[in-house]
Amino acid sequence: MALSRREVIWGASAAALGACGRRAPAPGSYVNVYSARHYDADRALFAAFEEATGVAVRVLPANAEQFTERLRAEGDATEADLIVAADAGNLWRMKDAGLLANTTSPALESGVPARLRDPDGAYWGFTKRARVIIFNDQALEPADVATYDALAEARFRGKIVARSSTNVYQLSTLASRIERLGAGNARTWAAAVRANFARDPQGSDTDQIKAVAAGEAHATLCNHYYYLRLARSEDPAERDVASKVGLVFPDQTGAGTHINISGAGIAAHAKRPERALQLLEYLVSDAAQTMLAPLNDEFPIRPSIAPAPELAALGAFQEEDIPLDALGRHQAEAARIFEEVGWR
Amino acid sequence: MALDASSALAEASTPLVRNAHRLDGDVFTMLAAIAAALCATPAIAVFALSLRPGEATAFGGALLRDGAFGTLALTLLGGGGALVLGATAACLVSLCRFPGRRVFEWLLVVPLAAPSYILAYAYGAATWAGAAPLAVQGFWGAAFVYAIGLYPYVYIAMLAAFSSQYSCALEAARTLGARPLDVFWRVALPLARPGLAAGGALAMMEIAADYGAAHHFGVTTLSTAVFRAWYAHGDLRGALQIASILLLAALVFLWFERRARGRAAYVGRSTRLSAPNRYILNPTASVGAFLFCASLILFGAILPLAWLARLALLHGNVEDIAGPLANSLILASAGALGTLALASVIAVIGRRGGALGRSASYAAGLGYAVPGAVIAMGALGAFTLLREAGIVGGLSSGIALSALLWAYAARFSAAGVQPIDAGLSRLAKGLDDSARTLGAGAWRRFTRIDLPISAPSLAAATLILFVEILKELPATLILRPFDFDTLAVRAYSYASDERLLEAAAPALLIFAAGLAPIVLLARGIARLRAGERHP
Numbered sequence: 001m002a003l004s005r006r007e008v009i010w011g012a013s014a015a016a017l018g019a020c021g022r023r024a025p026a027p028g029s030y031v032n033v034y035s036a037r038h039y040d041a042d043r044a045l046f047a048a049f050e051e052a053t054g055v056a057v058r059v060l061p062a063n064a065e066q067f068t069e070r071l072r073a074e075g076d077a078t079e080a081d082l083i084v085a086a087d088a089g090n091l092w093r094m095k096d097a098g099l100l101a102n103t104t105s106p107a108l109e110s111g112v113p114a115r116l117r118d119p120d121g122a123y124w125g126f127t128k129r130a131r132v133i134i135f136n137d138q139a140l141e142p143a144d145v146a147t148y149d150a151l152a153e154a155r156f157r158g159k160i161v162a163r164s165s166t167n168v169y170q171l172s173t174l175a176s177r178i179e180r181l182g183a184g185n186a187r188t189w190a191a192a193v194r195a196n197f198a199r200d201p202q203g204s205d206t207d208q209i210k211a212v213a214a215g216e217a218h219a220t221l222c223n224h225y226y227y228l229r230l231a232r233s234e235d236p237a238e239r240d241v242a243s244k245v246g247l248v249f250p251d252q253t254g255a256g257t258h259i260n261i262s263g264a265g266i267a268a269h270a271k272r273p274e275r276a277l278q279l280l281e282y283l284v285s286d287a288a289q290t291m292l293a294p295l296n297d298e299f300p301i302r303p304s305i306a307p308a309p310e311l312a313a314l315g316a317f318q319e320e321d322i323p324l325d326a327l328g329r330h331q332a333e334a335a336r337i338f339e340e341v342g343w344r
Numbered sequence: 345m346a347l348d349a350s351s352a353l354a355e356a357s358t359p360l361v362r363n364a365h366r367l368d369g370d371v372f373t374m375l376a377a378i379a380a381a382l383c384a385t386p387a388i389a390v391f392a393l394s395l396r397p398g399e400a401t402a403f404g405g406a407l408l409r410d411g412a413f414g415t416l417a418l419t420l421l422g423g424g425g426a427l428v429l430g431a432t433a434a435c436l437v438s439l440c441r442f443p444g445r446r447v448f449e450w451l452l453v454v455p456l457a458a459p460s461y462i463l464a465y466a467y468g469a470a471t472w473a474g475a476a477p478l479a480v481q482g483f484w485g486a487a488f489v490y491a492i493g494l495y496p497y498v499y500i501a502m503l504a505a506f507s508s509q510y511s512c513a514l515e516a517a518r519t520l521g522a523r524p525l526d527v528f529w530r531v532a533l534p535l536a537r538p539g540l541a542a543g544g545a546l547a548m549m550e551i552a553a554d555y556g557a558a559h560h561f562g563v564t565t566l567s568t569a570v571f572r573a574w575y576a577h578g579d580l581r582g583a584l585q586i587a588s589i590l591l592l593a594a595l596v597f598l599w600f601e602r603r604a605r606g607r608a609a610y611v612g613r614s615t616r617l618s619a620p621n622r623y624i625l626n627p628t629a630s631v632g633a634f635l636f637c638a639s640l641i642l643f644g645a646i647l648p649l650a651w652l653a654r655l656a657l658l659h660g661n662v663e664d665i666a667g668p669l670a671n672s673l674i675l676a677s678a679g680a681l682g683t684l685a686l687a688s689v690i691a692v693i694g695r696r697g698g699a700l701g702r703s704a705s706y707a708a709g710l711g712y713a714v715p716g717a718v719i720a721m722g723a724l725g726a727f728t729l730l731r732e733a734g735i736v737g738g739l740s741s742g743i744a745l746s747a748l749l750w751a752y753a754a755r756f757s758a759a760g761v762q763p764i765d766a767g768l769s770r771l772a773k774g775l776d777d778s779a780r781t782l783g784a785g786a787w788r789r790f791t792r793i794d795l796p797i798s799a800p801s802l803a804a805a806t807l808i809l810f811v812e813i814l815k816e817l818p819a820t821l822i823l824r825p826f827d828f829d830t831l832a833v834r835a836y837s838y839a840s841d842e843r844l845l846e847a848a849a850p851a852l853l854i855f856a857a858g859l860a861p862i863v864l865l866a867r868g869i870a871r872l873r874a875g876e877r878h879p
Contacts, residue, residue, distance in 0.1 A: 073725070
């Protein structure tokens, strides 16, 4: 029970020595990825890339805001080659901090629609997600929540739930509104939606859908794939949730539904930039896009690739047409507005 | 004073011993200074980084105000709850006899193996499904999760405190005719005060530092405000300023805690002659005690884990988990030993007093009250300086692991120092003085007296550190090398992607991996009690 002096000292020094020891060996060729996406689909994709090219993919999955700071601290000594993140807002921040290198290639240019990439080539989208409205189908008809504006109407007082605006998806949603309609309009909207809350923001996107299914609220905003996951969950209680709610792509007669990307960029101080580019090109290739579509529930980056059948079943919809770097440019303002209207 | 004089006399009369003593003392003092510096550097870096010139903070004062209020309310309610639950449980199993006592004695530590954020997710999910016996949501949900998940800190510290000398004092009080309640209020409680203060302080600082559960339940605290400033406003400097407020609050809190613990110094020694005579509870009280202990375990472990187990079974297959399990165990062992080494030196120098002693204990306490991600940012800041000075390169595997172990020490040394210190506080003052008079140097007294005497507390510290590091997420997430996932990282990856079914298995494994050491060590503490070495 009592740790002897020797045990304590040797244990600690062994741990310290072990940790300070050698650098990681570099067997064959590899590429290092900092990824804020934690999907099994991505792991399958990286495995397929290894298979196809013989280049091993070493991944450090972490949270985007945090590995941004790690990149900053590492400076030109970083081991990271490719940076993968969900949400254009996160990617824009990394670009803004000078952590991404501008790049381009014919494969990227033809693979990624201009709207879904950074104008300077710092990051490139490789999947798309839509910010949809989920409603309780006992309480509402789809037409009741056909627009984002509907969520702000007084008839929904106490009937809306929403996730915390600490989450980047909410920031980007409001940033797109600032881009299209101006900060004043965005503020009025956020304040009115806030006034309709059934409870203070808590939990994830999925938790909001569950609250709507339970009748705690009538509608919420979420990324489309969370609904699909519930619909085919292994948990019957979750499938039940999906059966009680409906999904609307908002603003179909107006500006279109807010969409966002997952994207990747090459680290400014990448040691293996050519392999990072190879992996980036692979992510937008037909092979990877076709493989990704059924594995995860996001939309392929190009219309020419068919989405997964469940996704296609939701129907075609009109996308909001704004340059995605606007989501980054207006992010700080969006955060300020959320803070002011008390939507935390 | 007189004792100091006598030891000075002893030193003067034997030059050989004196020189050895001085050298020894210097080495020990130096070690202690290094340990304290290592523990404090990331926290100091947070202060320094927050003072960099820059734009005004992007968030308003309302965030700070609400955060301060939330932290205060949650530490008082959740921490107070943990204090009451843990102290009651420790008193029951230490002082009373009722059916199941022997099993409860070690079973009661079990909830310690479950991280607050996992309890929060499990209760949140079960509440939604209507399966939780009570609605665990919002502010009260958070307070409940903290109280039920953190009471073992208080319980363990008090269990260790109730061992050895205490039973003698209790015995004496009883023999002298004190009534049970008098014994409790006038003897047991004052004697257990160091344990109570130490355990309560740990629980409260843990709550102040927690992000996961508070965020999940939508409570604005200073810790969630840190991440709001950082993630939503992209204002890391502002985030570190809020973290600095937490650090300052921790300093003030530690000062109070040390006062609450009092300047108790005990003269006397453990006789360890006989098993303590426990009060035999009447049937009604026995049932009450049994139900109380059982419900702590039910709510702190069984219900949330059963829910996780249900999710894991629904999902069926477990994605390659052996690697993360091994990584978790390696990191937790190395981190616990490294941190324990620093913590024991700091605890001892802290006991011996002096400016270094005092500042060392504060240095160790700092990191515990701020989120791990903030300490990781401090470590990254310090790392940046080392890199710019050309001392280290990038965060290659070795450097990353070292930085991670360093962050663990900075974050958790308080969790080691507190119990060791509580154990040392029972060290009869005369013992140290006698050793000094006999010419034993600082290092020799450390290894021959302090360490053996505080063995139960060292065990408690090891236990807590191992499990703390096993559960640790944010610093591990940001400082680990490539392809080095731990169980907590794996659980987070799935949970952040809102895949609770997939997250359930690694979450359960965190619990399972922490369970064995916890139970072993808790049984060890129980067995080390006076007179119970030979059952």
